[in-house]
Amino acid sequence: AYYQAMHAKETVENAEIYDTVEEFVKDKQIDFIIGSTGAPGGSYNLSRIPIKPEELAKSMNYNDKIAILFGREGNGLTNAEIEMCDITVSIPTDPSYPIMNISHAAAVILYEVFKNRNNYPVEGLEESTALEKEYLISDMEKLINTLSIPDHKKKNGLKVFKNIINRAFITGREAHTFKGILRRLNNKIEENDKE
Template sequence: MHKPALPVEETDTYQDQIRIVLVETSHSGNIGAVARAMKNMGLGNLWLVNPASFPDEASYARSAGASDVLDRAQVVSSLDEALADCVLVMGTSARGRKVPWPVTAPPEAAARAAQYAHQGRVAMVFGRESNGLSNDELQRCHYHIHVPSNPEYSSLNLAMAVQVICYELRMHYLRSLEEGESRPHLGSMVRPGDPGWDVPPASVGDVEGFFGHLESVLEAVEFHRRSNPRQLMPRLRRLFQRAHMDQMEINILRGVLTSVEKAVEARDGVGPDKATAADAADEGQDKDHV
């Protein structure tokens, strides 16, 4: 009926303490999409309260490789059964209630879920596609979770809502793993020297050598004159230093400049009109205010 799936990460640990509960889901494909959202974030404990149809081909097709989450899913006939052994219940709610109820945003909900997960099962409850959870069902929850979406278009489909909550659970879990460590999961890699970058950053000496080479080549092609420098080299220096180049990038650029030098030498051997080229370079600098 479905292809095998890779196992859910960290089964029977913190993630498995978090129970995703879907109440009376109308479309089985949405159950599959929820399973996929859960597995993306390392979760695998899915409970289904009186689904219209499950299991079926549509749910497995939409799961896109998360069939193991569906294989393990618990199907029960009432919300009571899904919540009976839980120590904390939080339900998603998109609208206000006559009786104010404790409301939390997804990040805070994830932190609270992690706290209680050490004591027992935690249920995150999602309602029907058409009208969510009933008032009676929401009153079974200790907290309501509100996703602060665009008030002019606030409705999320079921899998989207589950993805938002599971993402926050995942982020909280990763942060807990990396407290006091080097943050291999969450640390950014944006420039040479960051963990994971493949080449060391260029040294100041390497960069200065490149700038000297660049200025020499720009003079050779008569784009830049030391006697009338304007602001060309400071602006180019600002540009390249903003890039935080690595050693390989410096080597590539130096190789490009060397090729340009060879081309200039070949050109000079033919004897082009140097004055015309210089005038064009000056005109370009005046036009661009460099």
């Protein structure tokens, strides 16, 4: 990498190397993980339903600590790595060759990010924090677990909810309001169970 770096040798020299994505996310206290994929999944592959780079860039909270994961040149990100991501992004390309060179994919995504970074956030419309989303997802999981449906459907339902929350880039106020509704629903169910 050092010999290919041209004008970025200092960046390569100072690069921090981690054995796993989990270690990196924990050490750097990442708020939001974006996974890039050249092979979006179909409607049943819930983790690989992507958005386009311009949609991502227009909605990102640039005050968060954000990580963008780019996969290996040969086979991209693993399913386990994609599962860790809050959202996936895919660059529309010719269907006959949908996979881009990693440097080109990074250039397109980062171009969109830098083009839009000064336009957001509008004061009062800051995206909800990772912790706010975690509480919201936890309340939804509690609600889903009250349903008499198979476990795999509960898991898929929660994954769909998480996808929607992350794709929508909800504000802190929206997360707080929605959490209140879920909490009241959960409380009502508990009251009914006691009767």
